[in-house]
Amino acid sequence: MLMQNKSGSQGRNQLVDLQKAGIQRNGRWLVRGVDLSINRGEILTLIGPNGAGKSTTAKLVTGVLRPSEGTVARAGDLRIGYVPQKLSIDWTMPLSVRRLMRLTNSLTDADLLAALSATGISHLINAEVRHLSGGEFQRALLARAIARKPDLLVLDEPVQGVDFAGETALYDLIRQIRDTTGCGILLISHDLHMVMAATDTVICLNGHVCCRGTPDSVSRSEDYQRLFAANARGLALYSHQHDHTHLPDGRVLHGDGSITDNCHPEDGYHHHHDHDGHDRHGHGHHGHGTRDGEATRHA
């Protein structure tokens, strides 16, 4: 029913659609119950703490990983441009920026140069990739992905190692690419300030979808206030709404001490805004639980 509605209303514009997608490795759920879809001309941003499943979700979208449950539907002949979070090139491989640009497809010199100019590194066209700085390397990877003229750009932390001024420029560029080519963009970032202006939808992940919405609607929500208030204080960004812990065996320990197989909202255990109730029982998100006190006070 839901599927029909979606495909009916959005039709050809939908590039990729995840329904209750989850992926399990060695008995542990890396991410679960993810519903998301990306349309042409839309920028979707994923945020979340380390290990929240952001990159895993990106790999579900690109088809690098197959879901253990749920479905992932991609438009036929979907052309993807992918900037992975990590990429290491062995020094034994001689590789210039020019050659890197043609890694997965052939390219005219004009297109190649245009992409390098757009990311501001056309002067490095003949440089050895392993001699690039971190920021230059990210620009080269982004240039490579956009030169493909993809339908869907998947950018996993595309501005890591880029200085502040460059970051602004690259996010402007990403928005500009969306505006001019009309491609869909999946953006992973932990710097919400920078991406907010261009983003249509934000999804906060923490092993599952914690919260979502347009920046406008989210910005009025309590979650968003916490996100931004917390962001200003640095590491406390993700202290909101952790009312449960993911156990090593994949089950979920909730704030009230109960254990269930997953943390889907329909469990009835997953309440985002009842920290004051649960915190007293000592909930166990050790990794990022330092601001529990704050969260309680806010709530």
Place this chain on the structure above:
Amino acid sequence: MLDDFFVRALIAGIGVAVTTGPLGCFVVWRRMAYFGDTMAHSALLGAALSLLFSLNLMVSVFGVAVVVSLILLVLQRRQALSADALLGILSHSTLAIGLVLVAFMSWVRIDLMAFLFGDILAVTRQDIALIWGGGLVVLAAVVWLWRPLVASTISEDVAEAEGLKPERARLLFMLMMALVIAIAMKIVGILLITSLLIIPAATARRFSASPERMAVFASMIGALAVAGGLFGSLNYDTPSGPSIVVAALLLFIVSLLPFGRAGADATTGGIGP
């Protein structure tokens, strides 16, 4: 001086070197030296089985190498032991089983040294046909799969996301390795095949500005090493396989010397002075 057997050996050896060059580049880039060794060592088991069941030598060596690499894939998925340890187990146990089988077959007299270190005298016209035929098949496949192979060497994820089917490329690469081992065995021998994959590729690195050039240079350097090694083998009556490897090593050492373009590229290679 150029007796008939020597010309045959030269033609066969160059055919092998031309084939191992591009494959060797991938072995170096992907850090698969030990994997190549393991597949090569399993060739003795293949040779023993071919004697036992009167099969064609190359076919059974190829078959065993393929089976060993598939076993490795399955064991790696179960993640009980590290890839390193699994390779060690498979590498030496297949070699040992091969040696034991050969020892049991008292009714056949075989020259074990020829299997282990290669024998130029053993190269026949049929071998030349198989080496060049198989080599051309491998080279054609490398050209066909070049983009997916290079792309997935740099990033499996990017190759997969952008539709290059890296898994298929990897599987075919393993088949190519098995085929190369089967055809190279007579020239350099089971124990030294990996060196013919790695040393010319490593030598070519210094002179190459792109993956494509490195593959071509590796073939040329390999052919040079084969020629040099075979001449040395003839002159000094040394075993052919080890002589070729020594010649390849000499070329590698020469490539390390700080001559020619001593500019930025050579000195930042990581192994330069």
